[in-house]
Amino acid sequence: MNSSYKNLLIALIIFLTANLMAVDTAENFYQINCKACHTIGGGRLIGPDLMDVETRKDREWLINWIEDPAAVLASGDAYANKIFEESNKVPMIKSPGITKEIAAELLDYIAKITSEGGEKEVVWEAPKFTTEDISKGRSYFSGSLKFENDAPPCVSCHTVNSIPGLGGGRLGVNLTDVYQRLGESRGLSIWLKAPPTATMVPIFSKHPLNEQEIISLMAFFKNEVEVQSRPQFASVANFILYGILGTIIFFSVFGAIWANRFKAVRRPMVKGIR
């Protein structure tokens, strides 16, 4: 590679690296990544209230926890395990793009809101779901009803036990008991407003769900807990089986179409031009 190619490549790498290193402000980061599970003075959601969090654990521990919660949990840390148990065993999520510096800025932001008396407590009234909500929720989940802001349907990545046939997607977790796990209607509604997992943040920050869609989905998930369908273990095996059967048919058809390939090329062509 000559030197002009090298220089161009180096310039390209510097340009891209600089572009990728841009970081949001702590407040933005909190709104996108933390708010689905926490409040600051507004009471417990899926995770604990963060008001005065630094009086409960020291800053170094908190930074390590925010930066890599799975590692702290795996180390057997007693306080991390206590939080895990209190959160219905929903693990704290590692936020996309998190660093020690951003974690420190987040703690500064939480301290600032704490000193201002915290966020207003959310008065929550559990919505009453109708059968129409459940039906619409199922349609949103399966994709037969399109989300207003073009978010992909849940079934692309998730399944619930009641889906027949080959089931739903397996990129994300099974959502059959998500209504319970994420703190019923209050926790789930906040979670659905800004899903905080690393896979969902980049998608749903640009394609958020609207209020009606969230209510329909909550109704559907609540119903899933109530009907308690059995897991569809055969769906993966059936998928593989259909694939293998289809491949056998594919090869058989090919064999049949070109069965005479060694003897039927030249002769019919010569015959055809006579």
Place this chain on the structure above:
Amino acid sequence: MDNFDLLLYGIYPYIAMFVFLIFTINRYMGKGYSYSSLSSQFLENRIHFWALVPFHFGIIFIFVGHLTAFLIPSTILAWNSDLTRLYILEVSAFIGGLATLVGMFFIFVRRIFNAKANMVTSTMDWVILTLILLQVIAGLGTAVFHSWGSSWFAAVATPYLLSIFSFSPNIDFITPLPWIVKLHIFGAWSIILLFPFSRLVHVLVMPNPYLWRKPQLVRWYWNRKKRFIQ
């Protein structure tokens, strides 16, 4: 941000595309006649059929599927809005992948055990064949363990690829994905990187008119029997 992911999915794609562009043009300008699939059908014709035909039908079907999901993702999502249609698409794509895999198995068998085919197989052929084999296995693994790719491709891979092609790479879509999906994406960029140095260049000079032109009959110009008598 994980620096390793940044390297593999934010920077490596540009290196791959840069190399692809420069060396593909360079090879065409300098050694245009080397743009060939270097067919060895002459040397061995029986296993060749079960290797190359399913391989090409399978891989072209899968490639067109990936391209469609990238270019018109909303169409794929509209098709997938009915679960039965989603299943038909996914099972069809899986069959395409399995046909490619079986074809690759026969390609390897033929090039390892047939002395003539083995003789004309270069190191780069082995490298690119192994890379494609890994790519197919990772794709099939993704289809089985992390379905339904035809739907989540539109939400994950399409915006990632758009960010790459618009020179503002966003690897947030890729970083949290399972390792086998990431391997599949890395494999795709690697194939693009090695493309200009391999026989894959024949894709760019595909003789499309073969599909619709009239068959040509090749015949001897002289009387061979007469020649032998003389």
